[in-house]
Amino acid sequence: RKEVEQDPGPFNVPEGATVAFNCTYSNSASQSFFWYRQDCRKEPKLLMSVYSSGNEDGRFTAQLNRASQYISLLIRDSKLSDSATYLCVVHGGGGSQGNLIFGKGTKLSVKP
Amino acid sequence: DAGITQSPRHKVTETGTPVTLRCHQTENHRYMYWYRQDPGHGLRLIHYSYGVKDTDKGEVSDGYSVSRSKTEDFLLTLESATSSQTSVYFCAISESRRGNTIYFGEGSWLTVV
Numbered sequence: 001r002k003e004v005e006q007d008p009g010p011f012n013v014p015e016g017a018t019v020a021f022n023c024t025y026s027n028s029a030s031q032s033f034f035w036y037r038q039d040c041r042k043e044p045k046l047l048m049s050v051y052s053s054g055n056e057d058g059r060f061t062a063q064l065n066r067a068s069q070y071i072s073l074l075i076r077d078s079k080l081s082d083s084a085t086y087l088c089v090v091h092g093g094g095g096s097q098g099n100l101i102f103g104k105g106t107k108l109s110v111k112p
Numbered sequence: 113d114a115g116i117t118q119s120p121r122h123k124v125t126e127t128g129t130p131v132t133l134r135c136h137q138t139e140n141h142r143y144m145y146w147y148r149q150d151p152g153h154g155l156r157l158i159h160y161s162y163g164v165k166d167t168d169k170g171e172v173s174d175g176y177s178v179s180r181s182k183t184e185d186f187l188l189t190l191e192s193a194t195s196s197q198t199s200v201y202f203c204a205i206s207e208s209r210r211g212n213t214i215y216f217g218e219g220s221w222l223t224v225v
Contacts, residue, residue: 040220042217043202044202045215045216046214049213087154100157100214102154102156103154104153
């Protein structure tokens with residue numbers, strides 16, 4: 001099982017649609033979780049951290065399910081500007097490395 | 113935006129030549145990282161630093177070396193560039209390794225011909 005897995009997409013949705021991305025991770029000791037957004041030929045930027053209780057930021061909602069080892073990102077009322085690649089990021093638990101593990105990203109394209 | 117500057121932003125070099133990429137930060141963050149991003153692989157850690165002169169290897173460190181002589185600067189050197197090192201390289205910084213947000217520079221596009 002890969003450390004962090006995401007559906008690569010692309011997800012093609014119309015403006016105003018609700019879209020959800022899932023991400024699974026293999027290390028049950030992982031402690032921190034994030035969603036990053038990356039526009040074409042740009043650097044990744046933090047979209048939101050993911051907390052155990054779930055968290056919401058405007059049209060974006062992130063959820064964590066530790067038992068099933070997956071996190072999700074829900075985008076409501078999609079905008080054209082939401083078109084990007086969304087990276088699931090997991091902070092590894094334990095050991096001297098403890099580095100971030102990046103998923104390969106899910107591409108979202110919002111159409112008029 | 114986080115104060116991270118990468119140079120050069122774009123470079124074309126020949127196989128076998130040494131190449132150095134520079135990352136400069138103005139945030140005084142302790143941790144600095146070099147990643148490469150390739151289609152089908154996502155972001156992979158090359159090396160990271162947890163302080164001046166303190167560095168460690170990441171997932172794909174072969175063929176790369178790093179140096180950090182000052183808090184604000186982290187250099188990535190390709191000793192003898194190969195075509196497989198054609199990639200986009202991102203520098204990143206964070207205050208700590210666990211739980212803190214990581215911020216990326218704008219990237220350096222390297223082509224080895």
